Amino acid sequence: MARSVIDVSGLPTYAFGSRVTPWWGTFSFCLLEGTGFALGIGGYLYLAVTNKDWPKDAVPLSLLWSALFTLVLVISALPNFLIKRAATRESLRSVRLLLLIMSAVGLVLIGLRIMEFSALPVRWSDNAYGSFVWLLLGLHGVHVLTDVADTLVLTVLMFTRHGTGKRFSDAEDNAFYWYFVVLSWFPLYAVLYWLPRF
């Protein structure tokens, strides 16, 4: 049987963005986690519409810690963008520095979220509104926590002998996921903090 060959020996062993499989994996997880957020918000709104006591139950949450959280989160998009760029350029120095910054930002965000929880005027067991506040904040908090943990491990990794090649692609992928953590916060913020005020 005749056989012709397509030569792939010159192809790279890694790349960035949507060319590589981990990007699509992360993208798929964003889709499914985003669906989880959307359904959580849907459930919250469902009760807001069907429950006649909702306005009384829905004590507005304090704007202080959440405002700080939102501010830091929005600002974090900048170093996150720079990490993506530095990773694509495979600039080890910049990636290390920016990962340190992102780790610090992440820890600050976790601290702010803890303060938020401790200042909530309603407990999860008080009423369904309280349950949803804790559920949605917790759900997003878990996302912050896991991505910060991931960032910390990646930061350590980039300071070892493994900080090379494909690991730049990992750093880029991690930055991609952080955008999801940032973007998913806005609808939650609007629903949890501003909706009860109208």
Add this chain to the structure above:
Amino acid sequence: MSPAVEERHETRDTDLGDEELRVRLSKTWGSARGLIGILSTVDHKIIGIRYAVTAFVFLLAGGIMAIIMRLQLARPDSHLVDAELYNQLFTMHGTTMMFLFGVPVGEAFAVYLVPLMVGTRNIAFPRLNAFSYYVYLFGGLMLWGGFALSIRPDVGWFSYVPLANLNFTPGKGPDYWAQMITFTEVAALAVSVEIVVTVLKQRAPGMTLDRIPLFVWTLLVHSFIIIFAMPAIMLASSMLIMERLVGTQFFNPDAGGDPLLWQHLFWFFGHPEVYIIFLPGTAFVSAIVATFSRRPVFGYLPMVLSLIAIGFLSFGLWVHHMFVTGLPEIGAAFFTASSMAIAIPNGVQIFCWIATLWDGKPVLKTPLIFVLGFFFIFVAGGLSGVMLASVPIDTQVHDTYFVVAHFHYVLIGGTVFPLVAAVYYWFPKVTGRLMDERLGKWQFFLAFTGFNITFFPMHLLGLHGMPRRVYTYPAETGWGGLNLLASAGALLFFASFLLMLYNMIASARSGALAGDNPWGADTLEWATSSPPQPQNFDRIPCVTSGSPLWDQGDHKAVVGGLKVDERELVVTSLTEARPDIREESPAPSIWPFLAAFATAAAFIGSIYTPWAVTWGSPVVAILLVAWFWPKTIEENV
């Protein structure tokens, strides 16, 4: 590193002859022996077989539950089992069939076949794949282990609140149920992500979007449905367990909650779930109809568009499970319309298959015979489905045996008949031996008659008013005769599976040798040996048509230039499948097993104390770091 080692390291497939290449690749991609090796394997074929065997064991277990229920119902006023045990039986039967058999068996075939059909060497994220299997296994063992220890959910496979609340159902049964959901959904979601990425990025060069086999298209749509549907049930089951364990108020109307919120979240998942279970069946049918008609499936484009339409529409139907909950009229009208609309793409598929058979030269082997059985039963189930989509009819027969008849026609007809066909069809690929045809035909006779004798009378029983989920009924109702008939049919139907089991065991030992392509099929899984080598293909094929094995003629194009001693595979572009990267596929690892074990421990522990999550998470996190941390410098380049 010595120059000799360096050289060996860089050997490419183009440097070697066929025989040597096969041996070397099989060593590179193989799994180690011994317990650690068995638990570390990342070969999608081995994991796929484990998924399938586990799912079939659960099918048997769920089937035995069904038989006990049928024996109980065979005559009126029976006391073979009491009401309490009966509640546990139908709960375990439904839960097992839906979550531990129906979904995972589709995953099993996807995991085994999709990488072969798209011409790659392993599934994307193979360690996640191994992890998902162990999580599924532990979830199933937890539910059934609990059952053995008398921790038994008894509130139905949908666990409606308020019945499933702590004050009406004390004990740990519903908690085990809710955590089992989390286990199996984690597994299903992981596999879906792997399938999406495998199909989008690991197709053999030249397999453009319009050359993807219909089987693969179907499982791609199937994976997307899972990605959008399963988060609903994970969210719902987490809310239920929090309601029971830490006192949240989501479903408590006295505290601003709503029991119907549970139903909405459950059925937002629950209706797509029907398609999650059914679509792998249609994938099998597309593959089998093409092969045994000796022509590609008629209407490739309408088939793919119908699949995508089914995917979208499946999310617009969930409220038809809630017609009797008192909905606004406009809502009922909308969901009636959408429930009828989904019959259109399903109908398009059926007509395309019939057209294929009509135009082809059908060869009546066991797989095709079971597919013909599928047409009959599934269409009957679809018609009663269109009846149920109408609110007045639904209100009359809600919670009667009419509904039981309907969904068994759809689920068994739509899924189990194609599944048996698929077992006969791919068994030779997996084992290298054909199953016995004569026994296959006997099995079909038993299954088809047994199924209809069991479930057709249930339509009538439902119309006569027999409610679901009653453990017995008085003789005066006159339901005894039809129930006895249904129970006799159930025994026949059950026997057909025992016959299949015997056929599988006997054929695996001494069936006729199959060779690479015993059916003369056209897709790539038949281009490799039976069973396939660990590397799947010695040389990655290049695809130039939608039926590569029928159209390649004497000219065979392959990929060259991959390393032989490393696990390299070709990543291609999204639409045109142009070769883009030589990506390294992860090697076997014990960490996914350990991570799954720790995850299971944390989940089970959380049923007893919320602190299990707090203490379990760092352990799981450490294991995940060990899993992902590069072990050698070479992995980074």
